[in-house]
Amino acid sequence: MKLVMSSLSILIFFFSLKLFNDVQAFDVRQHLSTVTRYSAAKDVGDSNFVPSDIPKECAPIHLNLVARHGTRSPTKKRMRELDRLADHLAVLVREAEENHSSLQKIPAWIRQWKSPWKGKLKGGELISKGEDELYDIGIRVREKFPDLFYEDYHPDVYTIKATQVPRASASAVAFGMGLFSEKGSLGPGRHRAFAVTSESRASDIKLRFYDCCENYKDFRKNQEPAVDKLKEPVLDEITSSLARRYELNFTRQDIASLWFLCKQEASLLDITDQACGLFSPPEVALLEWTDDLEVFILKGYGKSLNYRMGVPLLEDVVQSMEEAVKAREEKPTPGSYEKARLRFAHAETVVPFSCLLGLFLERSEFQQIQREEPLQLPPKPPQNRNWRGSNVAPFAGNNMLVLYSCPVKSSNNYFVQVLHNEHSIPMPGCGGTDFCPFDVFKEKIVGPHLKHKYDTVCKVKTEPAQKPETSKLLLLFNWLFSLRNDDTRSDKVEL
Numbered sequence: 001m002k003l004v005m006s007s008l009s010i011l012i013f014f015f016s017l018k019l020f021n022d023v024q025a026f027d028v029r030q031h032l033s034t035v036t037r038y039s040a041a042k043d044v045g046d047s048n049f050v051p052s053d054i055p056k057e058c059a060p061i062h063l064n065l066v067a068r069h070g071t072r073s074p075t076k077k078r079m080r081e082l083d084r085l086a087d088h089l090a091v092l093v094r095e096a097e098e099n100h101s102s103l104q105k106i107p108a109w110i111r112q113w114k115s116p117w118k119g120k121l122k123g124g125e126l127i128s129k130g131e132d133e134l135y136d137i138g139i140r141v142r143e144k145f146p147d148l149f150y151e152d153y154h155p156d157v158y159t160i161k162a163t164q165v166p167r168a169s170a171s172a173v174a175f176g177m178g179l180f181s182e183k184g185s186l187g188p189g190r191h192r193a194f195a196v197t198s199e200s201r202a203s204d205i206k207l208r209f210y211d212c213c214e215n216y217k218d219f220r221k222n223q224e225p226a227v228d229k230l231k232e233p234v235l236d237e238i239t240s241s242l243a244r245r246y247e248l249n250f251t252r253q254d255i256a257s258l259w260f261l262c263k264q265e266a267s268l269l270d271i272t273d274q275a276c277g278l279f280s281p282p283e284v285a286l287l288e289w290t291d292d293l294e295v296f297i298l299k300g301y302g303k304s305l306n307y308r309m310g311v312p313l314l315e316d317v318v319q320s321m322e323e324a325v326k327a328r329e330e331k332p333t334p335g336s337y338e339k340a341r342l343r344f345a346h347a348e349t350v351v352p353f354s355c356l357l358g359l360f361l362e363r364s365e366f367q368q369i370q371r372e373e374p375l376q377l378p379p380k381p382p383q384n385r386n387w388r389g390s391n392v393a394p395f396a397g398n399n400m401l402v403l404y405s406c407p408v409k410s411s412n413n414y415f416v417q418v419l420h421n422e423h424s425i426p427m428p429g430c431g432g433t434d435f436c437p438f439d440v441f442k443e444k445i446v447g448p449h450l451k452h453k454y455d456t457v458c459k460v461k462t463e464p465a466q467k468p469e470t471s472k473l474l475l476l477f478n479w480l481f482s483l484r485n486d487d488t489r490s491d492k493v494e495l
Contacts, residue, residue: 008285012145013402016179022197024279024492026027026039026095026284027261028266028272028276028279028281028284029266029267029270029272030390031285031288031390032262032263032266032267032288032390033263033288033291033292033295033388033389033390034291034295034347034389034392034393034394034395034397035264035388035392035394035395035397036267036389036390036395037071037129037133037394038070038071038133038137038225038391038394038396038397038421039133039392039393040267040394041390041394041397041421042394042422042423043350043420044391045391045423045425046183046425046426047421049154049424049425049426049434051296051423051424052405052417052424052433052434052435053433054415054417054435055406057407057416058404058405058406058407059147059322059404059405060145060147060148060402060403060404060484061148061325061339061403061404061405062111062148062262062320062321062324062330062338062339062340062341062402062403063141063145063148063339063340063341063342063400063401063402063403064317064320064321064340064341064343064400064402064403065141065340065341065342065343065397065399065400066313066317066343066345066348066350066353066399067134067137067171067175067342067343067344067345067350067396067397067398068171068344068345068346068347068349068393068394068395068396068397068398069126069134069165069168069170069265069266069344069345069346069395069396070126070127070129070130070131070132070133070134070165070167070171070174070395071126071127071129071130071133071395071396072124072125072126072127072130072167072395072397073117073120073123073124073125073127073268074117074264075123075124076122076123076124078114078123078260078264079115079117079118079120079123079159081257081260082115082117082118082260082261082264083115083118084112084255084257085115085127085257085258085261086113086115086118086255087224088251088254089110089113089254091236092127092248092249092254093110093111093248095249096247096248099453101247102247102332105245105246105247106246106247106248107246107274107277107278107374108404109274109318109393110248112273116269118461123168124164124167125167125170125269126166126167126170126171128176130167130170130171130396131170131171131174132174132393133174133395133396134171134172134174134175134255134344134396135174135175135176135177135178135325136178137178137396137398137422138174138175138176138177138178138179138180138181139178139179139181139401141179141422142178142179143346144404144422147406148339148340149179149339149340151334151335151339151364152183152335153180153183153184153192153194154335155194155195156338157335157337157338157339157340158179158194158338158339158340158342159197159340159341159342160172160175160176160195160196160342160344161196161197161198161207161341161342161343161344162196162198162207162345163199163204163207163208163344163345163346163442163461164198164199164200164201164343165201165346167200168207168246168344168345168346169196169344170398171344172342173196175342175344176194176196176342177189177191179342180192180194180338187485196268197210205303205312205454206312206313206316206343207313207343207345207349208265208345208346208348208349209310209312209313209349209352209454209458210309210348210349210352212458213305213454213457213458213472214458214459214460215305215309215457215459215460216305216306216309216458219303219305220298223297223298223303224298227293227294227297227298229293229327230290230293230297231290231293232252234286234287235255235256235290235413236252237286238279238283238286238287239251239252239254239255241283242255242278242279243386245323246278250460258275258278259279259287260274261274261276262274262275262276262278262279262284263267279358282381284382285381286380288388288389288390289380289381290370290377290390292378292385292387292388292389293377293378295347295351295387295389295392295393296377296387297377299347299348299351299352300351300352300354300387300392301353301361301365301369301375301387302375302377302493303349304369304372305457306355307351307353307355307356308354308449308452309352309454309457309458310349310352310353310355310356310371310455311356311449311450311453311454311457312354312454313349313356314353314356314446314449315345315450315452316341317341317401318442318446319342320338320341321401321403321416321438323337324337324338324339324402324403325438325495326415328405336368345436346392347397350392350393350398350399351392351393351436352396353399354392354393354399354420356449357399357418357427357429358427358428358429358445359392359399359418359420359425359427360386360387360391360392361375361386361428362386362428363428363432365428366428366429370448378388391420391421394421397420397421398421398422399418399419399420400418400419400420400422401416401417401418401419402416402417402418402419403415403416403438404416404417404435412437412438412440414437414438414439415435415436415437415438416436416437416438416441417434417436418434418436419434427441427445429444430444430445469480
């Protein structure tokens, strides 16, 4: 008789081997997909990639930043979900007691657990950990590129933009406080005031393009049930496993809510021995993969619409670099041209923008994208994958594009360096380097996307609208006219 192993059993076997060989213990805080905190994710990348050795003669002249907001609290909808979870856990414990089941297997915390956010009226705001993330990034950016940030602040030199969502604008403020710390005269920290501008949510096609794109909203609404179906086998398998382990009649919804709770506790509260403690490392790996699938399908490479609607942002980035090149050629006086364009938005912004750059792809996959061919879904654990939400768009996740001016040694005077979460990252569209000639960057990476216009990509295609029928007399006239000409028509008359 053949021995059939479930995917979870196989994963447990491979994890056992991996953990046996790993010196460092498994840290669930690095496996929370897009709920991963920046400190747990920023230094987890491709250790095999060797960054380019940028010549000393090359000087940075402009920086573009596209960043996600920092760690935030759960939204009101999610807080209500956790309240329902607390109620159902109480029911499960009571049922176990009534059935005289062994209560020793039930973790003690479950018996009295209440949501830490119970009774909170508002949600989704930037928390103090999120403020720290952006503040510290601002300081590090200034230290890494002192030639760009030595000048006195002016809003035309250092442009800061955010969406109208408070956690994004608060992130912009925290970043700016770090970037310009000790450069002003306000308070003991010698802070200075700076401007953060936003566009209306209804028209912000650079940072909230997904909110303005009707075709995308239709796609997402129609695709979400299919994504849920993809997750079901994993959730069902883990539901059965946990029900046996703790002798509680968990439902699939319970497991989904407990996984969400695990992510919130680990990321926001540094609690890893409650909800996260219910899951084994192999189960965490599978749950993380289901989240990564959702990000891939609904925000990433799963459909070209996901990132093509971000072309206005890509155009804005390239335009700012071209203006910097022009200013450089004209040898301007200090303070007369923009040195940095800094943007603060959401995962729905950062993920598509990363896709527009072709990040987290093998070179063959980048070629598939260029040919507009669909990509395979990220492989299931224990297989390795480039696409991990914890790396692509953790809280405060960011892409920086730094434009360098280099001495004339060849036909290329300007180069673009791409940093993801402050680390160099290869661009498959530029031969796998992180330091790409600006002309090549525009031709190979940017150019193919620019043939897709936002309005064409995003506007719902409808049949030509019929003009209103203005009067019965006009209808009668048209009908008589049609009889006179023996013209067979439908009952509807277009005017």
